[in-house]
Amino acid sequence: MAAPSGPACRLPSVPNPANRVRIIGGSWRSRTIRFPAIEGLRPTPDRVRETLFNWLGQDMRGWRCLDLYAGTGVLSLEAASRGAALAVALERNRSAAAAIATAKTTLAADALELHVGDARTFIAREKRRFDAIFLDPPFDDDPWEWLLPACAERLESRGYVYAEARRAIRPPPELVSWRSDRAGQVHYHLFAPSRSGA
Numbered sequence: 410m411a412a413p414s415g416p417a418c419r420l421p422s423v424p425n426p427a428n429r430v431r432i433i434g435g436s437w438r439s440r441t442i443r444f445p446a447i448e449g450l451r452p453t454p455d456r457v458r459e460t461l462f463n464w465l466g467q468d469m470r471g472w473r474c475l476d477l478y479a480g481t482g483v484l485s486l487e488a489a490s491r492g493a494a495l496a497v498a499l500e501r502n503r504s505a506a507a508a509i510a511t512a513k514t515t516l517a518a519d520a521l522e523l524h525v526g527d528a529r530t531f532i533a534r535e536k537r538r539f540d541a542i543f544l545d546p547p548f549d550d551d552p553w554e555w556l557l558p559a560c561a562e563r564l565e566s567r568g569y570v571y572a573e574a575r576r577a578i579r580p581p582p583e584l585v586s587w588r589s590d591r592a593g594q595v596h597y598h599l600f601a602p603s604r605s606g607a
Contacts, residue, residue, distance in 0.1 A: 430483045433458055434467055435490030442512040444481040445504045449547050452481045453573060457592050461571055462487060464588050464599050465541060469493045475535075475563065476543040477528040477556075482509035482521075484543040484571075489520040497522045497539075499531050528552070532559045540565050545573040557581050561602060570600040 429441045430452040444450065453461075461484075470492035476485040479498035482505075489496045498521060500506040506525045513521045524531065528546070542560045546552055553574070560570050561583035569587065572578055577596045580586055584600040591597070 430481050431455065432483065432486055432490050434462055434487060435492065437486065437490040437516055440516065442481065442483065442486065442508070442515075444508045447502060447505060449549070450480055450502075450505060452483050453545060454592060454595065457573070457590075457595060457597055458483070458487060460590060461597065461599070462491065465569065467491055469541075472540040473497075473537065473565075474541045474543065475499075475539045475560075476545075477532060477560075478544060478546045479509060479523075480505060480545065482512055482523075484545070485509075485521055486512060486516065486518060488541065488543075489516075489518050493520055495522060496520050497524070497537075499524045499526060499528060501525065501527055529555065529559075532556075532563065535563055538563055538565050538568070540568045542568070542570045544571060548575045553578055557600070558583055564602055566602060566604065568602065571597070572600065573597045 428446055429443050432438060432440050433455055469488055472493040473495040474488040474493050475497045477499050479485055479500040482498050485496040485498040498509055503525055509523055558581045574596050575594060578598055580600045583603060585603045586598060587601045588599040
């Protein structure tokens with residue numbers, strides 16, 4: 410999930426083992442990445458990621474993905490690990506973005522394109538279309554009214570929008586619910602374009 414905005418956080422001199430997340434599939438399966446101790450930063454749980462990539466399919470060769478609230482970067486890295494041709498990760502917290510940049514270098518993740526900035530500004534300017542868009546904003550945010558329609562505009566006709574939130578989300582007219590589930594407090598959904606007949 411995306412980290413809250415604000416002053417850059419200093420990384421501890423000795424990384425806390427809890428501030429690590431494991432890639433669960435693809436060519437980097439079982440590799441771990443580190444992320445800074447930032448309040449509100451919570452990686453998508455392993456169980457939820459496993460379900461998500463079972464829904465999407467393990468082989469993502471040629472896919473173009475966008476992660477608007479990258480946080481730890483694990484969703485983008487999971488997609489790249491499974492062969493995505495492009496994984497665009499956006500994160501507004503510079504410390505979190507620096508950790509993603511380190512993971513990109515460590516894994517030689519050439520498909521990963523990292524940006525620092527605000528999700529609403531970025532999606533308004535972005536012109537490319539994507540096969541999968543990942544949305545995991547901070548739980549205290551409630552951007553869905555503008556965010557889902559904006560993402561529907563950037564989605565390929567047979568693409569998917571993944572959304573993770575504290576509550577169940579109803580899709581706008583541009584999208585239909587394809588799959589959904591819940592793990593503890595986390596509600597997660599996979600939406601498809603309504604015109605696709607999904």
